[in-house]
Amino acid sequence: MRALTKTISCRHPSLHLFHPNVESFVWNNLIRFRVRLKSKLQHSPLSLYLRMRSRSVSPDLHTFPFLLQSFNAHSHLSHGLQLHAQIFLFGLSDDPFVQTSLINMYSLCGSVSFARQLFDEIPQPDLPSWNTIIHANARVGMIHVAREIFDRMPQRNVRSWSCMIHGYVSCGDYKAALSLFRDLQVMEGHRIRPNEFTLTSVLSACARLGALEHGKWVHAYIDKSGMKVDVVLGTALIDMYAKCGNIERAKCIFGNMGPEGKDVMAWSAVIAAMALHGLSKECLELFEKMINDGVRPNAVTFVGVLCACVHGGLVSEGNQYFNRMTEEYGVNPLIQHYGCMVDLYSRAGRIEDAWDIVKSMPMEPDVMIWGALLSGARMHGDIETCEISIKKLIELDPKNSGAYVLLSNVYAKLGKWKEVRHLRDLMEMRGVKKVPGCSLVEIDGILHEFYAGGDSHPETENIYRMVDEIIKRLEKHGYVRNTNEVLLDLDEEGKEFALSLHSEKLALAYCFLRTSPGTTIRIVKNLRICMDCHVVMKMASREFNREIVVRDCNRFHYFKNGLCSCKDYW
DNA sequence: TTAGGGTTAG
Numbered sequence: 156m157r158a159l160t161k162t163i164s165c166r167h168p169s170l171h172l173f174h175p176n177v178e179s180f181v182w183n184n185l186i187r188f189r190v191r192l193k194s195k196l197q198h199s200p201l202s203l204y205l206r207m208r209s210r211s212v213s214p215d216l217h218t219f220p221f222l223l224q225s226f227n228a229h230s231h232l233s234h235g236l237q238l239h240a241q242i243f244l245f246g247l248s249d250d251p252f253v254q255t256s257l258i259n260m261y262s263l264c265g266s267v268s269f270a271r272q273l274f275d276e277i278p279q280p281d282l283p284s285w286n287t288i289i290h291a292n293a294r295v296g297m298i299h300v301a302r303e304i305f306d307r308m309p310q311r312n313v314r315s316w317s318c319m320i321h322g323y324v325s326c327g328d329y330k331a332a333l334s335l336f337r338d339l340q341v342m343e344g345h346r347i348r349p350n351e352f353t354l355t356s357v358l359s360a361c362a363r364l365g366a367l368e369h370g371k372w373v374h375a376y377i378d379k380s381g382m383k384v385d386v387v388l389g390t391a392l393i394d395m396y397a398k399c400g401n402i403e404r405a406k407c408i409f410g411n412m413g414p415e416g417k418d419v420m421a422w423s424a425v426i427a428a429m430a431l432h433g434l435s436k437e438c439l440e441l442f443e444k445m446i447n448d449g450v451r452p453n454a455v456t457f458v459g460v461l462c463a464c465v466h467g468g469l470v471s472e473g474n475q476y477f478n479r480m481t482e483e484y485g486v487n488p489l490i491q492h493y494g495c496m497v498d499l500y501s502r503a504g505r506i507e508d509a510w511d512i513v514k515s516m517p518m519e520p521d522v523m524i525w526g527a528l529l530s531g532a533r534m535h536g537d538i539e540t541c542e543i544s545i546k547k548l549i550e551l552d553p554k555n556s557g558a559y560v561l562l563s564n565v566y567a568k569l570g571k572w573k574e575v576r577h578l579r580d581l582m583e584m585r586g587v588k589k590v591p592g593c594s595l596v597e598i599d600g601i602l603h604e605f606y607a608g609g610d611s612h613p614e615t616e617n618i619y620r621m622v623d624e625i626i627k628r629l630e631k632h633g634y635v636r637n638t639n640e641v642l643l644d645l646d647e648e649g650k651e652f653a654l655s656l657h658s659e660k661l662a663l664a665y666c667f668l669r670t671s672p673g674t675t676i677r678i679v680k681n682l683r684i685c686m687d688c689h690v691v692m693k694m695a696s697r698e699f700n701r702e703i704v705v706r707d708c709n710r711f712h713y714f715k716n717g718l719c720s721c722k723d724y725w
Numbered sequence: 726t727t728a729g730g731g732t733t734a735g
Contacts, residue, residue: 183726187726217726218726219726219727220726220727221726250727251727252727253726253727254727255727255728256726256727256728257727258727258728259728282727283728284727284728285728286728286729288728289728314728314729318729321729351730352730353729354730355730355731356730358731359730385731387730387731388731389731390730390731391730391731391732393732394731394732418731418732419732421731421732422732423731423733424731424732425732426732427732428732453732454733456732457733462734465734465735489734491733491734492734493734495734496734498734498735522735523734524734526735708735709734709735
């Protein structure tokens with residue numbers, strides 16, 4: 156290296172003045188290419204830096220922004236700290252590029268406090284530093300801190316907005332993400348245009364909320380602005396349409412992506428979409444097509460595939476895919492895959508096989524595993540398995556409301572109201588809060604939320620009147636309330652009343668009040684739809700001649716002409 | 726030379 160630079164400087168005397176920079180330039184680029192390469196086979200970026208130092212080449216302003224990119228895991232923190240000391244030593248700590256790289260390094264190494272300390276010490280941080288510290292807080296769930304920083308930024312660019320919107324999405328506050336997107340358009344519409352990064356996060360929020368109208372608007376915006384739909388944006392569109400109930404559109408987007416543009420995530424998204432919609436056979440066909448196209452499946456792909464088998468009741472196929480996953484594709488089963496298998500067997504009544512899966516797992520079964528086993532055991536009347544699962548559930552997480560609800564379900568089904576009451580007291584004593592049932596509908600671009608038994612909606616009175624009307628009309632056609640799943644210790648009349656307050660019934664009533672005849676009704680529910688609401692949706696679809704689409708926490712239900720796409724298997 | 730986006734059991 157030294158010989159090379161000497162030769163250069165001899166042949167080009169003008170370069171002689173820059174002699175030290177030529178050497179560091181070469182080393183910087185070696186480090187940069189090594190960071191980009193991400194290969195473990197050659198010298199690490201850090202070892203290249205050490206070699207650079209051992210040859211007495213001084214690092215410059217360009218060295219650390221490259222080098223620091225390679226420190227991106229918690230285990231790298233101590234090396235990162237040592238490099239920070241080097242930065243001081245060489246007097247480079249006032250450079251904005253170096254500062255941003257350091258903030259980012261601390262954030263990726265898991266130390267938000269160091270990142271914040273450093274940021275606070277910068278007299279006038281530049282935009283990348285502001286954006287990096289927002290991202291650092293958002294990625295660890297400190298979304299309020301991120302927002303506080305965002306609000307006091309002297310100026311923002313499209314990355315600042317995208318970063319904050321993405322922060323809301325990643326912490327699960329999807330409504331705040333959409334609200335901030337609206338602010339972007341109102342406050343900065345004339346100056347800042349959302350780009351593919353912004354819209355990917357917005358689509359993700361729409362998907363989670365089931366906000367089809369919002370999602371369609373974003374899609375139209377993408378088309379209108381001539382934005383290129385790359386594989387990431389395409390995958391977000393597939394996911395949005397699928398989670399908002401329009402599987403045909405999701406398939407269409409996927410079909411238009413072109414074979415070279417489909418990576419494993421795009422394939423996994425469309426496979427998960429099929430599973431969510433109960434299109435099990437089509438899902439498995441897609442998986443085979445993916446293999447034929449030469450795309451290697453990953454763990455997420457197999458979650459989708461196994462999920463399709465669960466929803467379709469395809470026990471032997473599920474078993475085959477579970478085996479192929481490891482044997483053919485070298486994917487080690489994660490707890491999610493075991494969860495699918497337990498669910499697959501227990502739903503089908505093969506409780507012994509489900510137990511075999513639980514016993515064979517290399518990791519400790521979690522709440523989901525016991526929940527799936529309990530759910531199947533309950534369905535098929537295996538009381539002993541129910542009891543074991545329940546004990547495990549409470550033992551694992553005494554504050555998990557889901558466990559108590561499942562336990563209440565069992566006791567309620569057995570008519571053990573005393574135990575249900577005891578459980579309720581226990582929940583109160585331990586400060587366990589039951590997740591309230593919540594349904595969401597979108598009418599004319601506005602999201603309406605309904606909580607079980609709630610009265611927060613301005614049209615509550617009309618809604619409850621409409622629920623009564625629906626029930627009365629269905630009763631004329633033989634509808635009888637199914638009170639088996641009501642968890643409260645009430646008399647029959649009380650239980651019937653509790654059922655009529657379920658959030659999806661309130662949402663349905665509101666849609667009948669506020670949408671035109673013939674319009675498809677779309678409801679997104681946070682919990683699993685209960686047996687009674689499922690019957691009501693089926694009958695209402697026929698009686699009122701409406702297609703009703705309900706996304707519950709498991710899958711989609713398409714109610715049409717008195718039937719459901721899940722064939723009552725959910 | 727510094728900052729950003731997509732798929733995942735119930």
